[in-house]
Amino acid sequence: MNQPIVFIDGDQGTTGLQIHTRLSGRTDLRLFTLPDVERKDPRRRAEAINAADVAILCLPDEPAREAVGAITNPSVRVIDASSAHRTQEGWVYGFPELDLGQAERIAHAKRVSNPGCYPTGAIALLWPLVKAGLIPADYPISVHAVSGYSGAGRAGIDLYEAPGSAAAPAFQVYGLGLSHKHVPEIQHHAGLSQRPFFVPAYGAFRQGIVLTIPLQLRLLPSGVNAKRLHESLLRHYEESSHVQVMSPEWAAATTHLDPEALNDSNELRLAVFSNEAHGQVLLAAVFDNLGKGASGAAMQNLDLMLRAM
Known part of the structure; x- marks a missing residue:
């Protein structure tokens, strides 16, 4: 050929x-x-x-x-x-x-x-759990994400790397009109019946993303907990060569997430953090916005x- x-x-x-x-x-x-x-x-x-x-x-x-x-x-x-x-x-x-x-x-x-870069992490976390019935399709989803400034394209790179870049902000939240173009993509491919909140931000680093989605266990179906959420993600990605679902032990020992941890790779790292006493779970994804994103x-x-x- x-x-x-x-x-x-x-x-x-x-x-x-x-x-x-x-x-x-x-x-x-x-x-x-x-x-x-x-x-x-x-x-x-x-x-x-x-x-x-x-x-x-x-x-x-x-x-x-x-x-x-x-x-x-x-x-x-x-x-x-x-x-x-x-x-x-x-x-x-x-x-x-x-x-x-x-x-x-x-x-x-x-x-x-x-x-899209942000939807990659959000959909990877949400769709397997919505499909499995562990997260209701009408759950009031909020997605919070911080990306490297390269996510803004050439304008972001110029702001942080061109002469005078010392004045660039260390951190900036944007999309405050709640109409970011990634929202329909997240809703559609995550199987959500309601429009999710999406709150993006840029940090003063070139590339990498940390994306998190908070969940209240009291709003999920009876019997759903962090263990079941983790097991569902693990089953969904068990044969995936580019998606890592971190163990509960890893999550319990982790005190921070580095958005640059998987830079220059095509890997996507997913984790489930929880505080069962408070009835709260945090879904998290780390990946390179220029790589897997x-x-x-x-x-x-x-x-x-x-x-x-």
Whole structure:
């Protein structure tokens, strides 16, 4: 078989650069990007995407929709790293660990929507527990997350790394209008019937995420406790090579979570913390927003798709 052509549209952005770096040394494919003078030429972009076996879109939402609209070659397969198609019918959600068979669906899909960074952690924690009936679909979910500033893209990197960055805030909560674009994605793929609260923040570190979801045991079905929640997550991910479900002993001995602990990896670490005396549980996820939360996930999806070609 000829080497498949992989075209990155938007390889100068944060995610695109990471994907380009990860693919640049590979010999099982031909990597193609447009030169600087052609990146904003709609005709050349359309030609490039239609000549590809797999196109990876690292673009803002509207340009991503335009790129998909320019596809006339029915053989072209797409991984879209934007949020444009994550809840759209006809697109396969690119989280291979979502369910049994999801990796196979990704492998044979024409259109794959790469998950958002924050939704990766929230959905990984919530969906197995909602599906198992341990968390009601209408539970008043609150998701709190802190990401490295690279999560804001080039603007965030410039704020913290360009001249004058000493004045950048050490910590900032945002999304205070409660309309963050990741909320519909979390609700949809976590199986929630009610819109969750989502409170994101950036810290003064480049990459990495800690995401937490508090639960009140009195609001969960009778008999649900931290042990059952942990066991359900463990069963769901027992055959997953990139998701670690930490033991109750690990959780009991852990006094803090480092958002940078899994940087430069495609790993996702999940844990269940609890205080049974107070009837409270805290679900937690740690991962790299540029790894499992973006380019790492895209590579995982790409490899699944290439193996099926």
